[in-house]
Amino acid sequence: MVFSGIGYASHMAGYRIGHGYDLHRLEPCAPDGEGRPFILGGLLFDHTLGPVGHSDGDAVLHAVTDAILGAIGEPDIGQLFPDTDPAHDGQDSSTFLHDAVARITRQGFCIGNIDITIICERPKIGPRKAEMRTNVASLLGCDESAVNLKGKTHEGVDAVGEGRAIEVHVVVLLASCGSAAKDEAC
Numbered sequence: 718m719v720f721s722g723i724g725y726a727s728h729m730a731g732y733r734i735g736h737g738y739d740l741h742r743l744e745p746c747a748p749d750g751e752g753r754p755f756i757l758g759g760l761l762f763d764h765t766l767g768p769v770g771h772s773d774g775d776a777v778l779h780a781v782t783d784a785i786l787g788a789i790g791e792p793d794i795g796q797l798f799p800d801t802d803p804a805h806d807g808q809d810s811s812t813f814l815h816d817a818v819a820r821i822t823r824q825g826f827c828i829g830n831i832d833i834t835i836i837c838e839r840p841k842i843g844p845r846k847a848e849m850r851t852n853v854a855s856l857l858g859c860d861e862s863a864v865n866l867k868g869k870t871h872e873g874v875d876a877v878g879e880g881r882a883i884e885v886h887v888v889v890l891l892a893s894c895g896s897a898a899k900d901e902a903c
């Protein structure tokens with residue numbers, strides 16, 4: 718049996734799901750290497766290595782931004798904020814996220830919930846998970862209960878396991894706020 722595409726779209730109109738992924742190489746921080754200060758989820762971590770990137774290299778905010786953009790079918794973060802643009806050199810990645818949130822708000826969506834998985838050996842995420850969750854929720858303009866964070870290692874194998882890279886996966890569910898909620902914080 719073939720289902721009507723119109724019927725399916727109508728049934729799912731109130732929700733959109735998106736996936737985001739990011740990886741950054743980690744290198745010694747300046748002046749010994751190209752690594753930037755280790756910023757993750759908007760927090761500064763004390764680490765001898767840092768992400769290599771054109772912006773501040775915040776893999777959590779990049780993956781969250783891409784998940785949100787993907788959910789509404791917008792161009793990805795690399796297309797909207799190309800690393801060839803000098804204006805984005807060292808850019809605070811919260812500006813990318815704010816842009817993505819403005820785009821979903823304009824389309825009448827807000828954050829339903831978001832699940833973030835960070836994979837790295839060091840620094841340890843656990844002690845600062847609660848702080849990062851609060852910060853990400855604040856940047857998204859949603860309740861903390863809608864944000865989940867998990868920290869994992871790569872069991873010592875491959876570049877991530879050897880501490881030479883950090884990887885982040887994000888899944889987000891957007892829910893329709895209805896036209897009346899478009900101008901309100903969700």
Ligand SMILES: [Zn+2]
Nearest residue numbers: 739775776779
């Ligand atoms: Zn990135």
